[in-house]
Amino acid sequence: MPGHxxxxxxxxxxxxxxxxxxxxxxxxxxxxxxxxIDETEAEMTELMKHVNExxxxxxxxxxxxxxxxxxxxxxxxxxxxxxxxxxxxxxxVAIIPEMKTGGAAFSKGGYxxxxxxxxxxxxxxxxxxxxxxxxxxxxxxxxPEHIFEVAYGFFFLVEAKRHHAVGELTASIPEAVTQAxxxxxxxxxxxxxxxxxxxxxxIFFVLxxxxxxxxxxxxxxxYLGLPEESHFDIQMGEITFLLxxxxxxxxxxxxxxxxxxx
Numbered sequence: 001m002p003g004h005x006x007x008x009x010x011x012x013x014x015x016x017x018x019x020x021x022x023x024x025x026x027x028x029x030x031x032x033x034x035x036x037i038d039e040t041e042a043e044m045t046e047l048m049k050h051v052n053e054x055x056x057x058x059x060x061x062x063x064x065x066x067x068x069x070x071x072x073x074x075x076x077x078x079x080x081x082x083x084x085x086x087x088x089x090x091x092x093v094a095i096i097p098e099m100k101t102g103g104a105a106f107s108k109g110g111y112x113x114x115x116x117x118x119x120x121x122x123x124x125x126x127x128x129x130x131x132x133x134x135x136x137x138x139x140x141x142x143x144p145e146h147i148f149e150v151a152y153g154f155f156f157l158v159e160a161k162r163h164h165a166v167g168e169l170t171a172s173i174p175e176a177v178t179q180a181x182x183x184x185x186x187x188x189x190x191x192x193x194x195x196x197x198x199x200x201x202x203i204f205f206v207l208x209x210x211x212x213x214x215x216x217x218x219x220x221x222x223y224l225g226l227p228e229e230s231h232f233d234i235q236m237g238e239i240t241f242l243l244x245x246x247x248x249x250x251x252x253x254x255x256x257x258x259x260x261x262x
Contacts, residue, residue: 070120070160070199071199072199072200072224073121073158073160073197073199076239076240076243077095077121077123077158077243078095079240080093080123080240080243080244080247081093081094081095081123083244084125084244084247084248089128090127090128091125091126091127091128092125092126092128093123093124093125093126093247094123094124094125094126095121095122095123096121096122096123096124096147097120097121098118098119098120099118099119099121099122099144099147099157100117100118100144101116101117101118101119101144101179101182101183101186102116102144102145102182102186103115103116103182104116104181104182104185104186106181106185108213115178115181115182116182117178117179117182118179119157119158119159119176119179119183119194120158120159120160121157121158121159121160122147122156122157123156123157123158123247124147124151124156125151125247125248126151144186148186148187148188151187156193156194156195156246156247157176157179157180157183157192157193157194157195158194158195158196158197159172159175159176159179159194159195159196159197160197160198160199161196161197161198162198169196169198169201169203169221170203172196173196173203173205173218176194176196176205177205177207177214177216179194180192180194180205180207180216181207181214184207184209184214185209189209190208190209191206191207191208191209192206192207193205193206193207193246193247193249194207194246195243195246199224200223200224200225201221201222201223201224202221202222202223202224202239202242203218203219203220203221203222204218204219204222204242204246205217205218205219219242222235222238222239222242223235224236224239
C-alpha cells in the first residue's frame, strides 16, 4: 500500500542472455509487423546498446531491485515507446521508473487517510516542443507536478513484482489500485489504465472515478512463457498489443469489454 515501503534486496534468478537475445529479436520482428517498416542499422545499434546494458545486470548476485520482471518489462516498454512515437511523430513517450505519485487525502465514512508513494513505471506521452522543455523536465529526478503538467492526462502505470503464482500476484492489487487513485486525484483525470506484472503474468486494469469514489475492472491474467517455447511469439504479440492498447486506447468500449472481466 502507498506509504508502505516495499522491501528490496530480494534475490532473483539471473536469466541467460541468450533468452534475452531471443526476446529482443522477437520484439523487433513484432515492431516491424506493427509499423510496416524495415529494420534500420540505427535501430539495431540502439537495440544492441540496450542489450549490452542489460547484460551487465544479469550477474548472479543479490540486487536492490527485482531483476527478472524489470528486465522483461524494460524491453517491452521500450519497444512500446518506440512504436507509439513513430505512430505520432508530434508526440514522444517518457518511461519514468519509480515515478512519484504525490500525496493525497481520501475521505470515507467520516474518516480521512493521507496516502502517498510511487509506481514502478510511469509511462507518459507529451507534446514535443522546440526547446525540449517538456523532455528536459522528465530527465533525472522528476517532480510529480511537472509530469502532471506535460502529460495532458495521459498516463499508463506498470507495477512490477517478483515472480509469483497468480494468487500471490493478485495480493498486490490493492497497492496498484491505490497508486492509480493517487494519479487520478493529483492529475485530475477520471480514468487511469495500469498493469500489474511479474514479467510472466500480466493483469490489466482500468480505474474510473465516480461520484461516490472509485471503481476498477481487471482482465483475466495473460501469460508470457519462456523465449524457447513455441508459443512465445504469439503470447508476446498479445501482451505487446494489450500494452499498446492500454497506453493508447483506440477500440470501442465493446471491444475493451471483451478483454476485461467485468
